[in-house]
Amino acid sequence: MDLSVVVPTLNARDRLAATLDALSAHAPNVEVVVVNGPSADGTSGLVRDHPVVDILLELSERNVNAARNAGLAAATGDVLALLGQASCVREGWVDALRDGIANADAVTGPIHRDVAGGHTTEAVERRRIRGRDVTYFDGGNVAFTRDAIEALDGFDEYLETGAARDAAHRLAGMNRPVSWQSGMAVVRTDADDVTHRVAADADVPLWGVKYRSLAYRLAKNYGVHPTVPYRLGRHALTDALGVAKDVLTGDERPSEWAANGNAVLRNAARGVRDGLSARRSDGPPRRNPNGVSQRMDRTLARYD
The missing domain is CATH 1.20.1280 (Monooxygenase)
Structure with a gap:
């Protein structure tokens, strides 16, 4: 498995540092693509100096889905993972991802959130809607085969929030299964999507x-x-x-x-x-008129 991990970020330097350190410790041999934009807290310097990062993309947009799509377009792996800027992988994350993606088009796992006195853990969420078995996933802890990402054309950039749920509906409409792996766990310390709200x-x-x-x-x-x-x-x-x-x-x-x-x-x-x-x-099965293929001019700068 040739794995790439895309990490969108915006003004979260300290939390991002912990995320990158966790990747260095638990996923040292994967390609890491950080998509920054537009941070004003020294994030660029941190990312350019961090040894685990292979590619840094600088964007002018605050939309997290634009950042996700830019990173997916730049990544070279045959399996493409998305990780939140404040989501630290744990030991066994890569192994669980590998097990899940072997028989599915996408794989996800639990997110542990720190609270007073311990942490909470999200469980798998599934719904049956109009004959579709939809398995939802968080956009900050999910991986796809390249074929699945190309079929989806990435995320719908119209959406300020809920684009991961939209992608889950579209995968279900294509009859592409999503695997849930309890070992593919991350620890999160904030809500990633909220920090990427569109300024306009x-x-x-x-x-x-x-x-x-x-x-x-x-x-x-x-x-x-x-x-x-x-x-x-x-x-x-x-x-x-x-x-x-x-x-x-x-x-x-x-x-x-x-x-x-x-x-x-x-x-x-x-x-x-x-x-x-x-x-x-954009008709079936893709249902994404605002995806990767529609926006190839978003990157202001790239550092390898």
Whole structure:
């Protein structure tokens, strides 16, 4: 197995250093591609001096999916892994990855998050949607065969969040299995996707970002089907009830609750519109009009 590991990063110098040190200790013979952009905390110097890094790409965009795609395009391995900027691999990570990818198109594993008094661990998440068996994965701990990445055309750069879940839906639509390996574990100390939010949309409430993403990927993957409003409505009702409890306890103001509800409705409608447009733009099985092949000019500088 010829393995490449892509690590997107943005303003996380100290956490990235720990991630690179863990790769050096537990995956010393893999190709490491770091995609930085645009950090202002000395990340570039750290990466250029770290012995485990083979390629550094500098980007001007803050979108984590643009960084992922740029790294995937530059990597040379026949197996391509994505690792979060604050996700430290553990002993046995490479062996578990190798075992999982032997009989699947993608492989993922648990993420341990440090909390007071110990850590929490994510379990495998699976859903059956319109006849598809979808195995979800985190974009900060997953590996693909090169053939699978090329079939997906990488990640959909329209999405600010949830692109890994979108890719999971698309893999399921191609009947490409995703393996879960408990030994392919990482320890994470922050939420990687949040730090890569697109600056141009910084004025959009997080509720709006969430529902635009959810609506877009549902409409793009499943079209005009009852499952789209059903799943949107179920998520919205659950979230609305949770926030309503905060209003009753005084932790949330009614005006903020109303504003968030308005953001949900507006962005869900926009997401459905854009998702249907994307569905028409790129048909099955890929469903990715904003992937690697569409954006080959993103890298500002490359250091080998």
